[in-house]
Amino acid sequence: MSFIEGFVTAIPAAKREIFLDHARKAAHVFQGFGASRIVDAWGDDVPKGETTDFYRAVEARGDEAVGFGWIEYADRATRDAASERMASDTGAAEIGEMPFDGQRMIFGGFEPVVDRGEGGKAGYLEGFVGAVPTANREKFIEHAARAAPLFLRAGALRVVECWGVDVPKGKVTDFYRAVKARDDETVIFSWVEWLDRATRAAAQERLFAEMEGHMKDNPMPFDASRMIFGGFEILNDAKG
Numbered sequence: 515m516s517f518i519e520g521f522v523t524a525i526p527a528a529k530r531e532i533f534l535d536h537a538r539k540a541a542h543v544f545q546g547f548g549a550s551r552i553v554d555a556w557g558d559d560v561p562k563g564e565t566t567d568f569y570r571a572v573e574a575r576g577d578e579a580v581g582f583g584w585i586e587y588a589d590r591a592t593r594d595a596a597s598e599r600m601a602s603d604t605g606a607a608e609i610g611e612m613p614f615d616g617q618r619m620i621f622g623g624f625e626p627v628v629d630r631g632e633g634g635k636a637g638y639l640e641g642f643v644g645a646v647p648t649a650n651r652e653k654f655i656e657h658a659a660r661a662a663p664l665f666l667r668a669g670a671l672r673v674v675e676c677w678g679v680d681v682p683k684g685k686v687t688d689f690y691r692a693v694k695a696r697d698d699e700t701v702i703f704s705w706v707e708w709l710d711r712a713t714r715a716a717a718q719e720r721l722f723a724e725m726e727g728h729m730k731d732n733p734m735p736f737d738a739s740r741m742i743f744g745g746f747e748i749l750n751d752a753k754g
Contacts, residue, residue: 516550516629517590518676520703521621522643522692523581524574525614530556532613533581534749540609541752544585547596547603550754551586555639559711559745566742571643571692572618581614582641582746584705590680593623618687623680624703627655630662631672636707637748638714644702644741645695651677653735654702660732664724665706668717672707693740702736714745 525533537554544552557580560568568580587593600606646654658675665673678701681689689701708714 515589516626517587517593518624518626518674518703519585519587519593519621520624520676521581521583521619522568522572522641523583523614523619524569524572524578525556525581527577527579529613530579530749536610536613537583537750538752541750543600543608544596545752545754547599548592548754549585549587549596552583552750552752553585553639553748554581554583554750555641555746555748556581557744558747561744563742564739566693566740568641568643568692568742568744571689571742572620572687574618578614580744580746582639582705582744584703590623590625617685620684620687620689620692622678622682622689622701622703624676625679626674627651627677628658628662628673628675630659630674631666631670631707633672633707635709636671636751637710638708639746639748640706640708640714640743641746642702642704642741642743643689643693644704644736644738645690645693645699646677646702646736648698648700650735651700657732657735658704664721665717668721668724669713670706670708670717673704674706675702675704677702693742699736711745711747 541552
């Protein structure tokens with residue numbers, strides 16, 4: 515089963531090009547460690563929330579943008595081996611210094627439980643992070659599997675829903691605090707891939723209308739008020 519290393523960062527807006535260069539170098543290194551795909555995206559439609567949002571998740575400042583991305587591996591063992599090599603190898607030196615505050619980056623390991631769509635050349639994505647009662651795992655999978663076709667019919671290229679299985683607690687920030695997860699909840703990390711922002715925008719009105727009716731028969735098995743979401747421009751998409 516494939517495995518996802520998901521991450522969210524706060525990046526100085528003035529360092530966009532420096533971040534892109536850093537991301538490309540990192541992708542090259544992780545491909546050498548067995549990663550099959552590395553995606554780095556830049557927030558350009560990230561709303562502020564009443565309870566939670568991506569900005570608070572990484573304590574983003576006024577001059578910072580939110581970054582959303584992930585690394586795909588064939589399985590957890592490959593990811594664990596890559597993490598060990600990064601800790602002991604020369605990979606970190608090759609990548610260079612992070613152009614953002616690594617202490618505020620949130621990250622974790624996730625198992626894909628729903629993966630629909632053929633994918634393709636995506637230029638834009640919607641990213642989501644939520645907290646689901648651990649006891650509702652199967653209900654969440656059923657809910658996500660039934661919702662995915664709505665996005666695909668609206669033009670989405672791929673819909674992926676992931677369940678947290680190796681999500682560490684952080685000293686400054688972490689995924690749990692990002693969505694105010696309780697002790698009996700598990701963090702989810704999900705995304706929808708689109709051709710571009712215009713395609714996603716055109717689909718939204720249709721999706722809102724369909725989802726309203728859909729939710730009556732397929733209610734969310736978690737507290738949606740704590741889910742964080744936003745739109746991101748894909749800057750780097752490296753496939754192994």
